[in-house]
Amino acid sequence: xxxxxxxxxxxxxxxxxxxxxxxxxxxxxxxxxxxxxxxxxxxxxxxxxxxxxxxxxxxxxxxxxxxxxxxxxxxxxxxxxxxxxxxxxxxxxxxxxxxxxxxxxxxxxxxxxxxxxxxxxxxxxxxxxxxxxxxxxxxxxxxxxxxxxxxxxxxxxxxxxxxxxxxxxxxxxxxxxxxxxxxxxxxxxxxxxxxxxxxxxxxxxxxxxxxxxxxxxxxxxxxxxxxxxxxxxxxxxxxxxxxxxxxxxxxxxxxxxxxxxxxxxxxxxxxxxxxxxxxxxxxxxxxxxxxxxxxxxxxxxxxxxxxxxxxxxxxxxxxxxxxxxxxxxxxxxxxxxxxxxxxxxxxxxxxxxxxxxxxxxxxxxxxxxxxxxxxxxxxxxxxxxxxxxxxxxxxxxxxxxxxx
Numbered sequence: 001x002x003x004x005x006x007x008x009x010x011x012x013x014x015x016x017x018x019x020x021x022x023x024x025x026x027x028x029x030x031x032x033x034x035x036x037x038x039x040x041x042x043x044x045x046x047x048x049x050x051x052x053x054x055x056x057x058x059x060x061x062x063x064x065x066x067x068x069x070x071x072x073x074x075x076x077x078x079x080x081x082x083x084x085x086x087x088x089x090x091x092x093x094x095x096x097x098x099x100x101x102x103x104x105x106x107x108x109x110x111x112x113x114x115x116x117x118x119x120x121x122x123x124x125x126x127x128x129x130x131x132x133x134x135x136x137x138x139x140x141x142x143x144x145x146x147x148x149x150x151x152x153x154x155x156x157x158x159x160x161x162x163x164x165x166x167x168x169x170x171x172x173x174x175x176x177x178x179x180x181x182x183x184x185x186x187x188x189x190x191x192x193x194x195x196x197x198x199x200x201x202x203x204x205x206x207x208x209x210x211x212x213x214x215x216x217x218x219x220x221x222x223x224x225x226x227x228x229x230x231x232x233x234x235x236x237x238x239x240x241x242x243x244x245x246x247x248x249x250x251x252x253x254x255x256x257x258x259x260x261x262x263x264x265x266x267x268x269x270x271x272x273x274x275x276x277x278x279x280x281x282x283x284x285x286x287x288x289x290x291x292x293x294x295x296x297x298x299x300x301x302x303x304x305x306x307x308x309x310x311x312x313x314x315x316x317x318x319x320x321x322x323x324x325x326x327x328x329x330x331x332x333x334x335x336x337x338x339x340x341x342x343x344x345x346x347x348x349x350x351x352x353x354x355x356x357x358x359x360x361x362x363x364x365x366x367x368x369x370x371x372x373x374x375x376x377x378x379x380x381x382x383x384x385x386x387x388x389x390x391x392x393x394x395x396x397x398x399x400x401x402x403x404x
Contacts, residue, residue: 002070006076010033015369031051033053101130125349138225151230153303156238159210161297178196185226190223311381
């Protein structure tokens, strides 16, 4: 089978390429990117005969259509997603090609969901938001929902700390998620609130290397998709923060002051987007400021509250570790592509990870890296901890894995 990866020279694509290259079901992987030089370096790095470079600008309809011809799945990694919108999915629908992405912008997520009828009519599966958060967060929410009789509340939280971070689509995405009203799911419906406010913040006790960390409402896809695909849930929240902690205040000031706006303003006789000015300043700061001495790290927490019989049950999951975001996000996306290829994700239309079999997904996710072995699962019944331990420990969680 054939897979096209857009944005294939970027960081997020590298774990995906490594994973998919090992699969017997994959015969060819077309690597689409604007930079032929970077594509050549990627192919040399991975050394797989399955890899094929394709010079591609997803904004060019003809080039995109030609790249999609004959493909079984396209994995769209071109971001930030709010800038490129639904371009690749619309082209995939026209070409009859299955689609996967790691969309992390709440507004584009809704735009993609709005293409459900077109995708279903074209007979394709479009699996969106399949990274770490969103992605793994959604899978663990579904796992919990399957264990409960009623789901009342889902709260997802994350902290990201990139050592020596670059000016990338991820940073621009963050500004977008902080800049305007964002969705949360309350009383069974979407409401829009201002992000990053002290009102609504909470402290999560993540495992090391973070410990206690304050997180804030921020724009993300989880409230949009979990509220849609988890029946009966009344509340879905997403909170996030940046490490080190002082960056959160800095970014709030930048957003509030208009430095992250993409609307051009007059500057010395020219119209300049403030975000372009900030990018230039960011690159200067990177040169003059001392490098970070601590490695990159990330953490997520997923809390699902509900009922099992007459008992109040809470499932809580933590994943906290050192490592680059692309390892967690890229490997999750690769598993999503694999499940589409072998028919484990076969629902036609636009779906999110919570529509997949969570145990099948988790089983495959463990293969590329042992980082996911650190997912901790805690079950609380009526306020008392019933049991806790690594999710892959079959002695502790035998009821999960006994039939797997």
